[in-house]
Amino acid sequence: MKRRLTRRTLLKVAGLAGIGSLLSGISITLAPPRTVVADDVVTSHEGSQPTTVEGWMLNTRDL
Amino acid sequence: MQIPFDSLGAPDQGVDVCVIGTGAAGLPIAARLADKGYRILLCEGGDSEYSIRSQALYRGEIEGDAYVPLDTARLRYLGGSTNHWGGVTRPLDPYDFIAKPASPQTAWPIGRSDLEPYHAAAADILNVHAIGPDTEVPGSGLKRIHFSTGESVLMRNKYASTLRDSPRLAFCSAANLIGLETREGKVTRALFRHYDGRERQVQARHFVLACGGIENSRLLLWCNRQTQGRLVKQADALGRYWMDHPHATIGQALILDPTPLGLDLAYDVFLSPTLDTLATHNILNCGLRMHRMGPEPLQAMIDELGALAPSLRRRIESMTRSGNPPQGSILRAAWEQEPRRENRIELGDEIDSLGMPRSRLIWRHSPLDIRTIRHSVQRLGDYLRKHDVGRLKLADWLTQAPISLPTRGELVGRHHMGGTRMSHSTEHGVVDRDCRVFGQENLFIAGSSVFPSCGHANPTLTIVQLAIRLADHLDAQLTRHAAV
Numbered sequence: 001m002k003r004r005l006t007r008r009t010l011l012k013v014a015g016l017a018g019i020g021s022l023l024s025g026i027s028i029t030l031a032p033p034r035t036v037v038a039d040d041v042v043t044s045h046e047g048s049q050p051t052t053v054e055g056w057m058l059n060t061r062d063l
Numbered sequence: 064m065q066i067p068f069d070s071l072g073a074p075d076q077g078v079d080v081c082v083i084g085t086g087a088a089g090l091p092i093a094a095r096l097a098d099k100g101y102r103i104l105l106c107e108g109g110d111s112e113y114s115i116r117s118q119a120l121y122r123g124e125i126e127g128d129a130y131v132p133l134d135t136a137r138l139r140y141l142g143g144s145t146n147h148w149g150g151v152t153r154p155l156d157p158y159d160f161i162a163k164p165a166s167p168q169t170a171w172p173i174g175r176s177d178l179e180p181y182h183a184a185a186a187d188i189l190n191v192h193a194i195g196p197d198t199e200v201p202g203s204g205l206k207r208i209h210f211s212t213g214e215s216v217l218m219r220n221k222y223a224s225t226l227r228d229s230p231r232l233a234f235c236s237a238a239n240l241i242g243l244e245t246r247e248g249k250v251t252r253a254l255f256r257h258y259d260g261r262e263r264q265v266q267a268r269h270f271v272l273a274c275g276g277i278e279n280s281r282l283l284l285w286c287n288r289q290t291q292g293r294l295v296k297q298a299d300a301l302g303r304y305w306m307d308h309p310h311a312t313i314g315q316a317l318i319l320d321p322t323p324l325g326l327d328l329a330y331d332v333f334l335s336p337t338l339d340t341l342a343t344h345n346i347l348n349c350g351l352r353m354h355r356m357g358p359e360p361l362q363a364m365i366d367e368l369g370a371l372a373p374s375l376r377r378r379i380e381s382m383t384r385s386g387n388p389p390q391g392s393i394l395r396a397a398w399e400q401e402p403r404r405e406n407r408i409e410l411g412d413e414i415d416s417l418g419m420p421r422s423r424l425i426w427r428h429s430p431l432d433i434r435t436i437r438h439s440v441q442r443l444g445d446y447l448r449k450h451d452v453g454r455l456k457l458a459d460w461l462t463q464a465p466i467s468l469p470t471r472g473e474l475v476g477r478h479h480m481g482g483t484r485m486s487h488s489t490e491h492g493v494v495d496r497d498c499r500v501f502g503q504e505n506l507f508i509a510g511s512s513v514f515p516s517c518g519h520a521n522p523t524l525t526i527v528q529l530a531i532r533l534a535d536h537l538d539a540q541l542t543r544h545a546a547v
Contacts, residue, residue, distance in 0.1 A: 053371050055457040057444035062375035
């Protein structure tokens with residue numbers, strides 16, 4: 001449960017950061033990546049949110 | 064045939080058209096009119112080969128944003144800057160000729176349909192290959208475009224036999240234009256000076272100034288000063304609306320699926336915003352260039368991205384294991400600069416060895432220039448991400464707020480445009496739709512200095528199209544006068 005909440009929270013932050021960075025052009029570094037490692041290889045990006053990490057224009061499911 | 068400087072202006076010369084400048088515009092005009100039977104005098108300020116005495120005349124002052132030294136951005140000898148032309152070109156887009164929503168100043172008084180009749184002849188001169196049609200990339204707001212990237216043409220080689228053998232084309236080197244005399248709205252004489260101080264005057268029925276995107280402005284400004292403003296009577300726009308194509312490395316991309324953009328078949332893929340995208344985002348035109356990345360930088364990019372995005376890293380590892388590894392692209396861009404009065408060529412304070420003021424370039428990027436590249440890159444990054452075609456990393460300078468363009472690296476395309484722009488009126492231009500200087504019956508300007516706006520395409524093809532169009536216009540004028 002704790003792991004799930006952490007991941008969801010981080011994804012929410014990532015989504016907001018993505019929107020913010022789109023507007024401002026500022027690069028935003030998220031929390032250390034290993035805290036959001038997915039259990040499986042993501043093959044679909046439906047529902048994924050945009051985010052910018054160290055200049056990379058990513059989907060939140062990439063994280 | 065080549066003639067010595069001292070024979071310039073000989074009483075029996077009887078010149079129909081005096082063409083000044085031997086670059087991408089001047090040589091095709093001179094050769095085409097000589098082929099039609101007119102007596103042409105072609106004057107080149109430089110020598111037949113590169114010389115320091117000539118090239119040094121191209122030094123100038125720069126004020127504003129970072130730009131390349133003016134004497135390295137162009138060449139001053141037979142063939143002009145085609146001597147370092149890279150051979151990359153394409154026509155302007157049809158919508159490059161209209162008033163774009165982001166800047167009404169982009170409108171030309173002519174459309175692309177006015178240049179299309181000259182495309183085949185220009186392509187033949189430049190050895191331009193067939194350029195494939197633009198194709199929209201669904202869901203991206205971008206279209207895939209193509210350039211001719213064939214072997215570059217050296218004008219002095221292309222026209223070597225014409226210069227040597229044509230009985231109607233007299234070519235003189237080391238003939239530096241230092242003045243134009245005018246009387247009652249007609250240029251009566253051009254004054255040339257040799258490096259050793261000798262001077263000669265030339266009379267002709269028509270004069271064509273084809274000295275490049277900086278010199279056309281400088282020479283007209285100087286000649287206008289000499290005539291107390293009688294040469295260009297309404298000179299408000301003279302030297303102004305000067306442009307280049309900003310160039311920069313804009314980032315890199317990991318390509319997961321190369322097929323939608325054609326990266327599976329081509330090492331270089333070019334993209335550009337559609338007209339809808341230009342209107343929606345209020346930006347100007349832009350050329351995005353994707354170049355296939357080598358294995359070492361690709362691996363470094365994967366390592367960096369994998370550390371930031373572990374889920375994506377697993378996908379990449381899986382793709383690689385299955386024999387379908389991702390590609391890498393280096394991303395560059397060249398884009399349209401907003402035509403603004405403030406960007407201009409002036410006469411500088413320093414005097415050159417011929418006794419004329421050097422050029423001073425005053426040139427700055429505008430907020431629209433920056434918005435154009437920011438939104439164009441954003442469109443590409445969004446498309447790659449949304450459609451899972453790849454992931455884009457913005458260059459550091461694009462992640463800053465506010466954005467400042469790089470002060471090192473490519474900077475510009477060395478495409479000097481504007482300064483003697485084509486317009487309906489003297490308020491915003493120097494020449495009319497036929498490239499004739501307003502207020503002068505027989506003085507014409509050839510070259511990219513007449514561009515009112517510049518799209519993003521490398522300009523050489525458009526320069527030659529306009530040159531052939533001007534040659535045919537002069538042919539019609541001379542024929543009409545002969546009939547009268």
